[in-house]
Amino acid sequence: MREITLSKAVNEAIAEEMRRDPNVFLLGEDVAEAGTPFKVLAGLVEEFGPKRVLDTPISEPGFVGIAVGAALTGSRPIVDLMFGDFLFLVMDQLCNQAAKACYMSGGKLNVPMVLRTNLGATRRSAAQHSQSLHALVAHIPGLKVALPSSAYEAKGLMKTAIRDNNPVVIFEDKLMYQDKAPVPEGEYLIPFGKANIKREGRDITLIGTSSMVQVAEKAADLLARDGISAEVIDPRTIVPLDEETILASVRKTSRAIVIDEGHQSYGITGEIASRISEKAFYYLDAPVLRMGAMDVPVPFSPALEDLTVPTPEAVAERARQSVRGELFHAA
């Protein structure tokens, strides 16, 4: 199978959907000629023209609000938010408007909109261009949240997001844009709410999201050298969350670590760990561990920034402790 970059996969997904459905259009800052600073959307304006690939002023609340209104009235906008950190600028339009229009109208209105943005630290971009804020939107009922972990997922999840009749926020890992993965030439969709078992194992379950799927896989390689068999699960979407696949895995392995690049406190890791503890408690042989980003703003200095995110070595070490039974009475 051919291998393409995550960037190319997103581009293909959007182009295919824009060819299929004339109501799909793109808007955001520098999406047209510039193709975004990451060049993910390069070439789309040449094919679809400036009406469907619409450059906006630097007015995030305004153009996200415009996307909501367009989605309410027969269009299917893909709104590009250049950095995930800018979510704080658009929270009213996303969380008070897009997320609630369907419910507040008793199901008579709906918002088929995709907000594509990114997450991920270690790009030396400091505290306002490095955050992983998906937990914020996952907290709000009415939004769906997709976290592609490779080019394959990026394409399939984006196509599904565009066809979903609800507002979907899709976070790409900005450090993975140039990472290649096998992607079929033919069309495919990836269903929401269906986790992917990346690697089967029997001793411990590593649940990783987005960028942390790679970290979990590398940790599993390290653990294999020690004779520990780790199962790696990528939920692919956190809203909806495929609880069943996760629980089935933990019932088998009896141990779990949840790894996510959002801040550890009050985040995705806590949510998934809690569901495991509530629903698979009697199967557990060790406390479920959370590994998120440190609860600090992301620092610029490379010497500091690299300390803030989970690494394969750290995950492997915690997994060894779990398997060795060292987590009891550890406090």
Added chain:
Amino acid sequence: MAAKAAAKTGTQKGAQTGKAPKGNAEDYLRMYRQMARIRAFEDNANQLYLAGKMQGLTHMYSGQEAVAVGICEALTDADKITSTHRGHGHCVAKGADFTAMFCELLGKEEGYCRGKGGSMHIADQSHGNLGANAIVGGSMGIATGAALSAQLRGTDEVTVCFFGDGATAQGIWYEVMNMAALWNLPVIYACENNGYSEYTKTAEIAAGSLTARAEAFGIEAHKVDGQDVLAVNELTTKLVARARKGEGPFFIELDTYRYHGHHVGDINREYYRAKDEEAQWKTDRDPILNFGKWLTEQGVVTEDDLVAMNDEIRADAEAAVAYAEAAAYPGGHEVDMHVYVDSPELDAALRGQTAA
């Protein structure tokens, strides 16, 4: 795009202020009826609240009827509006029915939003009402996006964005006016200046002139007497026709007055608004009384006809209230319905993929 040429600002004079009646009596009577329906609706809603039969927050539209009716009578069902927390008037004017509205106010299953929206989110979506918004200024992006969508889909639909003077303090308005002007969107920003931003005089929260703010973006701006339904309707009709031809966007500032407090619980309000001022607007500038007087003077209708029409409307409203009070609440199983909507075409494609 080039900024629009000379924007026009100045109070528009309508037929009510002197011109002989144009158009036909039917249009006038429909406008009168719609204004009277809004007033009757609000009087009943206020009573429901004061009697403890209605819970939550509600904001009366009484006094501002000529704005909603003058504008909505210039629109078709395909045209869109966005409404506000003070939105009952927009809802009635855009074609809603009393029964489903009172049911919504009381949280009943037969309400327009199945009881999930309530007073602040009430909307008859089937007539192009995109929802009442309880975030001040929250719908400005939505209205502008509806106009962009109309343009992209190649329709001639126009969107009117209703908002109050208080909302002019929200930054999103300036962001979306900029884009609407850049892209010539068919949107009309209708600012109902009722003199008060919640509990504060507009003069204390708004520097400079509101029309000048729109004009700064090259948007043609108008100021009109919001108590004169014909003046509002004449101006809006012209602007809607031009917006359909791609000459939008436009801005209208409508001078009007809110008879009640900010919300129904805002009873003792002399600390920010004098009773004399309220009495003066109600006596001299009431949009329904004055239009009714003009209609009788012009021989369009007799006073007896108007009394009969008002009696009929009041009876309709009371019947709708009685119906709503007796109507059923939604079943508890509806609490987690409508968080998401189904995506049948996507589901079919996914099933096809599994089968393949």
